[in-house]
Amino acid sequence: MDTRYRKTVIAGNWKMNMLPSEVRPYAERLRALAPANRACDIVLCVPHVLIPAAVAAFRDSRNRVFVGAQNLNEHPSGAFTGEVSAAMLADAGATYVIIGHSERRTYFREMDAIVNEKVSAALGAGLRPIICVGETLAQRELGITDDLITLQVKTALSGVPADKMRRIIIAYEPVWAIGTGKTATAEQAEEVCSHIRAVLRSLYGARTARAVTIQYGGSMNGGNAAELLSMPDIDGGLIGGASLTPEKFIEVIAAAGE
Ligand code: PEP
Numbered sequence: 001m002d003t004r005y006r007k008t009v010i011a012g013n014w015k016m017n018m019l020p021s022e023v024r025p026y027a028e029r030l031r032a033l034a035p036a037n038r039a040c041d042i043v044l045c046v047p048h049v050l051i052p053a054a055v056a057a058f059r060d061s062r063n064r065v066f067v068g069a070q071n072l073n074e075h076p077s078g079a080f081t082g083e084v085s086a087a088m089l090a091d092a093g094a095t096y097v098i099i100g101h102s103e104r105r106t107y108f109r110e111m112d113a114i115v116n117e118k119v120s121a122a123l124g125a126g127l128r129p130i131i132c133v134g135e136t137l138a139q140r141e142l143g144i145t146d147d148l149i150t151l152q153v154k155t156a157l158s159g160v161p162a163d164k165m166r167r168i169i170i171a172y173e174p175v176w177a178i179g180t181g182k183t184a185t186a187e188q189a190e191e192v193c194s195h196i197r198a199v200l201r202s203l204y205g206a207r208t209a210r211a212v213t214i215q216y217g218g219s220m221n222g223g224n225a226a227e228l229l230s231m232p233d234i235d236g237g238l239i240g241g242a243s244l245t246p247e248k249f250i251e252v253i254a255a256a257g258e
Contacts, residue, residue, distance in 0.1 A: 222251025
């Protein structure tokens with residue numbers, strides 16, 4: 001990570017786990033463990049119904065934890081039963097939202113064009129998008145990782161002006177490493193993250209590209225975080241499994257300070 005130009009952000013993704021009643025005990029434990037002078041911002045992306053409890057539990061902490069959502073609908077309002085808009089998330093106190101996670105791309109058929117609409121809805125409501133991109137194992141083996149990532153990044157950012165880019169995080173999440181216990185090597189992860197920065201440079205110029213936080217995600221934990229985060233273009237992590245336990249999440253947060 002290069003802290004001269006951009007923030008280090010460690011974000012947890014609870015996925016469809018945890019109950020509203022479990023949020024406060026988690027927050028208290030995390031607070032007890034968290035170092036006072038953190039070198040990174042911490043975000044927890046929680047299921048929609050947990051957002052109010054998470055905002056209340058983390059608001060007063062000495063070490064503020066930002067609350068995020070894991071998805072949103074691209075429309076501002078209307079007859080979309082079961083969906084949640086960007087304005088609802090912002091009004092509930094969320095500041096970040098994950099967009100285009102591979103589980104949504106796979107199970108809910110979210111395509112790059114929808115990801116792009118969600119990014120603009122999120123920005124319009126003042127939310128900070130964490131845009132996930134990444135290749136499957138088959139795509140990696142075909143040698144098309146860079147082309148695929150280029151397409152995912154360019155489509156997701158279509159129409160996004162340069163002055164909004166500081167509000168955006170790109171998370172490189174190789175699909176084959178998510179929830180599998182297989183982590184990309186630091187070199188593999190850096191190769192793609194530096195490619196993402198090159199794509200940003202081609203779209204927005206060097207100054208804007210170097211200010212964007214790029215995370216790695218995929219079985220990141222206390223054992224591998226320090227090495228991944230030592231790479232020049234990896235500015236944080238998106239952490240699934242290891243964010244469910246304060247003791248494990250804090251190990252990744254601590255690694256960001258090394
Ligand atoms: C994720 O949910 O984005 C993720 C990276 O999960 P895990 O850390 O469990 O692989």
